[in-house]
Amino acid sequence: MSAETNPIAAPLADAVRRRIPGATGIAGLRRLSGGASQETWSFDATTEGEPIPLILRRAPGGGQTQGRSGTAAGLETEAELIRLAGEAGVAVPPVRLVLDDKDAMGHGFVMDRIEGETIARKILRDPEFAEARPKLARQCGEILARLHKVDKSKLPPLRVSPARAEIDQYFQTYKTHNHPHPVFELAFRWLKERVPPETTELTLVHGDFRHGNLMIGPDGVRAVLDWELAHIGDPMEDLGWICVNSWRFGNIDNPVGGFGRREDLYEGYEAAGGHKVDPERVKFWEVLGTLKWGVMCTTMVMAFKAGDRSVERATIGRRASETEVDLMRLLAPLGKE
Structure with a gap:
């Protein structure tokens, strides 16, 4: 047209x-x-x-x-x-x-319209971004610290979804699929036993801070995009989500988006005014994020079975098995990452 x-x-x-x-x-x-x-x-x-x-x-x-x-x-x-x-x-x-x-x-x-790149394969491999890659983890930490300091009194109405609510939401979705995944069951139990205390301070959370929603140039992160999943929640959710293995696109030894170290992410976060990072709480959210993505993948399977025969549905759906491997690595690690 x-x-x-x-x-x-x-x-x-x-x-x-x-x-x-x-x-x-x-x-x-x-x-x-x-x-x-x-x-x-x-x-x-x-x-x-x-x-x-x-x-x-x-x-x-x-x-x-x-x-x-x-x-x-x-x-x-x-x-x-x-x-x-x-x-x-x-x-x-x-x-x-x-x-x-x-x-x-x-x-x-x-x-x-901000010029830059959102495709992970290019950001993680193209020479154009070679100088930016070592800076990205710290930049992401700094950005998240600023985001989490947004005055809640100024926010428009948003859903409030702390850890327990997130677990319950995705558990209910998982149960509607009527297809057992023992690894998912184990992860849900692990998470329910480790829910952060109710006294955890809640902030504005982006909810989908990862490749695809970060516009990146040779100088680093230029813009944060796609705010549709923003909500009030645990700020460690954003730090855990960008560390989910699915967003590393094969660069598994660089836990932050496939481009950096956790230490750089945390240091950038704290230096920009974020609360002191609790690595165990970030791990909790990395496990929950991995499980959430697994449930989303199985949702694609259900859509495919219901008649939406798109290649995209099938391709994403089969990635549920990858999240099961990731969950086992998180819940029963063989060594330090």
Whole structure:
């Protein structure tokens, strides 16, 4: 579909002209691949001078969607979280406008387009990122410390999901599959016996801080993307999630995203004002994150069995077995990682 015949082109151009100072229209509108739960469109706002590179993040067809079993924040909430995170010093793409009824495009927002790479294979292997890789773990720690210090009193309504709630949610999902996985059962029991105390301070949590949601350039992390799973929870959740083996993409000896050491992540976190890191609590969340991803993989299996015969469903579904191996390595380690 060309930009000229695209049904969102005209209303988007009108919204941009009305709401971005100096904009005269749009050019180069194209939909990007990826983003399973939302539409992502790349375009430029034209001006009398240099164009402004932008991204439209929009609910499918413009309608509101909760995505991912009702756990996702709405797009208006995402936009507000990005604004607040930016004020706290987190690298984010500035939001230019949030769609409203006058825009006649449904739910979504327009933000700056940040140049960089999100594909893990390139970030972990291409020479272009060789100088950035040793810095990334510490940068991630610094970013998370700033994120976790966002003033909760300023946050829009978000779900509150401490450790016990996360375990219960994914256990219920697992049980609906009616397909026993002994390793999953063992992991659920291990987690229930080690739930952090209720006195644990809860903060804003990104909820999906990993490859794919980090825009990275030769200088390091340029922006944190995709805030739809943000919630109020244990800040150690974010530190544990980026250490899940599935996000190392084969570089298993570098536990932080396949590019760095835990020590660098923790040092960056504490140096930027985060609480002192408890490695055992981070491990708890790494186990829970690994188990969550395993349950998500089996959810893909159920969708495939129900008739969604996409290759993506089948490919992700079979990765459940990988998470079982990862869980056994975490629960019964043979040596120090």
